[in-house]
Amino acid sequence: MQIGVIGESQPSLEGKKLAFEVGVEIAKAKAILICGGLSGVMEEASRGAKSQGGLTVGILPGTDKATANPYIDIPIVTGLDQARNIIIIRSSQAVIAIEGSYGTLSEMAFCLKLGVPLIGLKTWKLNRENHEIPPIIYAQTAKEAVEIAISKGKKVEND
Amino acid sequence: MQIGVIGESQPSLEGKKLAFEVGVEIAKAKAILICGGLSGVMEEASRGAKSQGGLTVGILPGTDKATANPYIDIPIVTGLDQARNIIIIRSSQAVIAIEGSYGTLSEMAFCLKLGVPLIGLKTWKLNRENHEIPPIIYAQTAKEAVEIAISKGKKVEND
């Protein structure tokens, strides 16, 4: 199973800690970590996964694989700038959003658009009058987030 | 000037009316309308623009230009599915969001990410604790939305 982790390059200290723990739990669950390959949440999650011997994939926006953080095993070099965001989502059976700025928000929107299960940690709240409430599952801890992601991801696989 | 209009394929009746009026005002302002080229808000805005002799561009997600609505003058056929959303935003000096579902939400996120002025009509409200309030300018009428878009778009051009 491939689990996506999304979040910004400059998270809070708490965001970094959550990202590392999410990476640890993903690797413990023997899932592959998919992320944007850069710094901040992406780097901390990758570092967490590698601390447990996990496998990490970075879907890079630029044209140079040297932009990948040091914990990326497999750099996918898109050259598509932010248009690469949707590839992270499509390649994941479930996605965990940690904090996040506008790039992350675009990725959350693609999860919702494509029906990819989306678990939130300290991230965006969204609402629109006369529109369904977006089915984001807000978790409190990294462990809870990954458990839900694995469970929802398996369900997607079996459907 | 190129003004983007974003919104879903199945808007409310009020959303359709707003979209038509937005298209009318964009054409009256001699701006080119950029949109996703499909139905709903995209079609009504294009119809409004054509009612005033405006010029319309549809950035299509699919591989067939026949999917463009009948009011598109210039179909741009991307074959990129939802990855085409960011092209609409990059090609616009300002963007007006009308209602909208998750595809629209991704486009709003790209506006915020890229610093493209974003005017909202009955659309998403976004907030995240410890994050700046997203600089969406909420308007009440189509005319007001287009006036702001033109004004902000001109400012972007001159900077």
Add this chain to the structure above:
Amino acid sequence: MQIGVIGESQPSLEGKKLAFEVGVEIAKAKAILICGGLSGVMEEASRGAKSQGGLTVGILPGTDKATANPYIDIPIVTGLDQARNIIIIRSSQAVIAIEGSYGTLSEMAFCLKLGVPLIGLKTWKLNRENHEIPPIIYAQTAKEAVEIAISKGKKVEND
């Protein structure tokens, strides 16, 4: 009808002259010129089209519309780098290749892949043992190239 013109940024003098004439003939035929929006063949073709009051669309690889040549009416800003090449092809009913380097070669390949009629002027010759001869129509003059493009493009439209 939308006719694509492809070619490199640094064509020969003869290539520039051909590109200008192709642009002239496309505008005379009341077709819209689609191109990559940059310099060289793209600029000369756009300049030719504008000299006859034609309409020009530039599908730009970068993130800045200021990279468009001065003869582009409608810049489409993709931010996709060379991944934008296929959009030029998909958005054209027929394509004329003038000289060209490797970017142009990728666009010719997409024409052949997608079945978009491809007319060549002083451009690549391709062959592979045990493979059909690629259906590129080699023309001798700009006028001949555009006549074939219009004729083939109309046929595609009617099919």
Add this chain to the structure above:
Amino acid sequence: MQIGVIGESQPSLEGKKLAFEVGVEIAKAKAILICGGLSGVMEEASRGAKSQGGLTVGILPGTDKATANPYIDIPIVTGLDQARNIIIIRSSQAVIAIEGSYGTLSEMAFCLKLGVPLIGLKTWKLNRENHEIPPIIYAQTAKEAVEIAISKGKKVEND
């Protein structure tokens, strides 16, 4: 190191055999195989790599990871149709082309455009008057092709 293998869905019997052997040699060299993830050359190369315990990545054009061949370890789901071709090239330190039709030709063009070392096995010959001869290295056997790819890829890494 990541080595790309490109080729068509319907290769000849000889092409299939070459692809399998190329996959075997890539895995023996401890390199990661990058390919388009579908059938034909892509599947045979992946099968070869897995027969030696290698790791395989499939950059898929569609929106469904179920389209990956059974020998793909990590499906990257792009939804970009043929615009995904360039991602295969950008993610590889060297690329081996086996036979190939027009999609493969577009990938070869991107190798040449981006300066990614390109080794050919029974594939396209390209020429254009007044243009440099494309620096494709034609090999005779799978083993030779992979040896050159590894050697050239290492050189790229060190530069």
